[in-house]
């Protein structure tokens with residue numbers, strides 16, 4: 001059985017965790033690594049990942065050279081959130097006839113925010129006979145794919161709600177900073193104004209993916225303002241202390257409206273000190289369904305798993321730009337990766 005050849009494109013936080021997991025997996029060979037960070041370029045991937053041995057793969061900032069030299073099956077792409085930024089990167093990979101699985105949030109369902117780029121990318125992927133997928137834990141699973149799967153036994157659906165509450169104290173420090181933990185409410189609002197705090201990217205994509213799966217024609221999708229979640233008592237993580245009255249993190253809601261009614265409501269909350277961490281989905285319909293995962297699924301672990309577990313499904317899928325709702329039922333790929341690949 002042949003091994004799956006993977007290029008690691010983006011060796012930041014998520015890309016590094018993914019590469020480390022790929023190194024542990026049977027049936028996978030990392031054949032190239034790409035990043036623009038000057039602290040990483042030219043170094044051995046093993047050193048960048050902080051693993052003990054050298055891997056004999058230099059991190060390069062020359063994507064075309066890496067693609068030309070490696071004959072990869074798939075690139076794991078983890079550079080940024082917006083398709084306008086990632087389109088040229090993904091298009092280059094596709095032009096080399098290499099499949100893509102990416103954590104770019106907008107790519108998870110790009111037809112809402114970037115319909116033209118989505119169309120172009122789909123045509124390009126078909127022309128080069130490869131598959132492109134955007135996935136992750138959220139968007140990619142908890143507030144869309146899982147919701148869609150839970151609608152399968154329903155005869156009627158009136159309304160869907162999905163809530164994710166996470167204690168940011170258990171997450172990476174850059175994440176805690178990204179959600180404004182430890183800022184005064186005024187500082188928080190200023191950072192919102194300067195777009196230094198952007199809220200959760202992906203709510204719009206998740207709502208559109210659910211609506212797409214249910215063939216619901218929404219009037220519109222409302223993305224509400226990002227709000228600080230204010231600490232009612234002092235709370236802290238290992239690195240950040242939050243005083244009473246300061247922002248412990250953020251909350252954001254988004255709503256899918258159909259015929260004037262809220263039919264899909266997503267509620268994302270991430271803050272230091274959340275006592276009850278959960279992912280909850282409520283479907284009001286026939287039958288009504290309630291599902292609660294406690295504690296909430298760990299975002300980093302889940303994202304890495306979603307990306308890696310999607311690799312065989314992406315390689316085996318028809319060509320084009322696909323979303324999670326187009327692939328077979330998602331599942332873990334716990335055996336040697338080679339077992340899941342047909343050729």
Ligand SMILES: NC(=O)c1ccc[n+]([C@@H]2O[C@H](COP(=O)([O-])OP(=O)(O)OC[C@H]3O[C@@H](n4cnc5c(N)ncnc54)[C@H](OP(=O)(O)O)[C@@H]3O)[C@@H](O)[C@H]2O)c1
Pocket residue numbers: 009010011012013014015034035036037038078079080081082089103104105135136137138139140299303
């Ligand atoms: N869907 C989901 O559930 C999910 C979950 C987690 C993360 N994400 C998304 O995945 C992306 C990666 O997350 P992260 O935390 O790993 O971010 P990160 O730590 O900033 O890592 C991104 C890495 O890619 C590099 N990079 C940026 N532009 C590049 C380019 N044009 N070519 C090559 N490398 C480039 C960055 O270098 P510089 O630092 O020099 O720019 C950095 O090393 C983010 O957009 C994040 O929001 C999605």
